[in-house]
Amino acid sequence: MAATGTAGTVEVTVHGRVAELVLCREAKLNALSTHLETRLLEALRSPAVRDSRAVVVTGGARVFSAGADTTELREMTPEAIAAYYRSSGAVYEALAALPQPTVAAVAGHCLGGGFELALAADFRIADDSAGFALPEVGIGILPSSGGVTRLVRAIGPARTRDLVLRGRRVAAAEAYAWGLVTEAVPRGAHLKRARELAAELAGQPPLAVALTKQVIGAAAEAPRETGLLLEQLAYAALHRTDNS
Incomplete structure (x- = not known):
């Protein structure tokens, strides 16, 4: 097992043919600042990921991500926001575009941009502490990193309206029943199961x-x-x- 760090915000570890990316901003509930997004984008483009056959993305044992750090974006001009989507904001599509299978291992908060990041993965494993929501409309904005588009394709427009317009939070069991989550597992088992699934997928041609x-x-x-x-x-x- 080899490990590298990226400025203390994303840890990259290699387990055989699986690259594991851990968001390491737990004091801020892994809020997706532009700095963290940049480090994650660098990790997704790293040799460790490029040479892997499957990728796990996780926030660790207690929280996946409480969402985007909206305080950074609030003061941006429209031009700056457009530039953001071309720079660190491209991380969501970068994850979705990886040629190898990707697995999000989710515990605790998976909100806003964190939920959008998990939706960009091919598989989502959630333990029973996980809660999913897109609260953006309630603060006068909307999900804009693929959340609406991917939700409509995954669960249809009616349920997407229910989640996005109400900002409603759903637990792992309901998310599984709707097809948002690949597997719902007991508390604390999300990372172990994600690693098992990634290792299985890494064995495919x-x-x-x-x-x-x-x-x-x-x-x-x-x-x-x-x-x-x-x-x-x-x-x-x-x-x-x-x-x-």
């Missing part, structure tokens, strides 16, 4: 995984005929490829 992730992502939005064509083209690309 990486090119097949990467192409399948792309096909699934495209099929969620593409017409049926386009989805079928993408499947066939991806199969043809893999058919004679050394993909172990």
Whole structure:
């Protein structure tokens, strides 16, 4: 097991073929400041992640993330906000775009930007202390790092309205019932289970995984005929490829 640090806010650890990223701002409930987002973006682009076959993202034992540090964004001009989405704010799409499977291990608060970060992962493992919410509308803004878009695709517009417009918090069991969470596990078991799942996924042929992730992502939005064509083209690309 090897470990590296990124300015004390994200710890990167390698377990075999799995890279594990830990948000390390527990005193602030892992609030996603631009500094923390930048460090996480650097971690996602690091050799440890690039060379891995699966990635786990977690906030540790007690909290995933209480959300974006809105005090930073409140004073920004529209031009500065646009620049933010091109810089540290790109971290959510960077996680979603990784070719290898990603697993969010969630305990405690998973709110606002923290929830959006978890939604950007392929799998979410939550223990029974986890609570999910997007409270942005209540303070006069809206989720803007993929939360609305990903929720609509995951649970449909009706439930998205229920969560986003009311800012309602849902526990792990309800999130599992809605399909927001891949597995709900007993308290304290989220990281162990996420590591097990990541190790299983890391054993799959990486090119097949990467192409399948792309096909699934495209099929969620593409017409049926386009989805079928993408499947066939991806199969043809893999058919004679050394993909172990």
